[in-house]
Amino acid sequence: MATCDVCGNDYDKAFQVVSSDGTTRTFDSFECAIHAVAPSCNHCGCRVVGHGVEASGQIFCCAHCAGMAGVEGVKDRA
Numbered sequence: 001m002a003t004c005d006v007c008g009n010d011y012d013k014a015f016q017v018v019s020s021d022g023t024t025r026t027f028d029s030f031e032c033a034i035h036a037v038a039p040s041c042n043h044c045g046c047r048v049v050g051h052g053v054e055a056s057g058q059i060f061c062c063a064h065c066a067g068m069a070g071v072e073g074v075k076d077r078a
């Protein structure tokens with residue numbers, strides 16, 4: 001049995017995610033994993049769950065947000 005790091009649910013099908021800083025986190029659902037691990041857009045603040053846009057060391061959910069934050073020449077990746 002494992003307990004979710006976010007909500008504390010004790011769930012027999014919990015899974016683990018190794019985040020970019022090397023720490024292993026335990027979650028009972030993707031919703032909790034996203035809440036804890038997914039980066040947020042530097043412009044609008046939404047969670048970047050799919051392919052985000054990285055520019056000038058910042059992360060954005062889409063090229064529009066990167067542009068609004070003053071990063072030029074960014075296009076969405078297919």
Ligand SMILES: [Zn+2]
Nearest residue numbers: 004007028032
């Ligand atoms: Zn949870």
Ligand SMILES: [Zn+2]
Nearest residue numbers: 041044061065
């Ligand atoms: Zn955004």
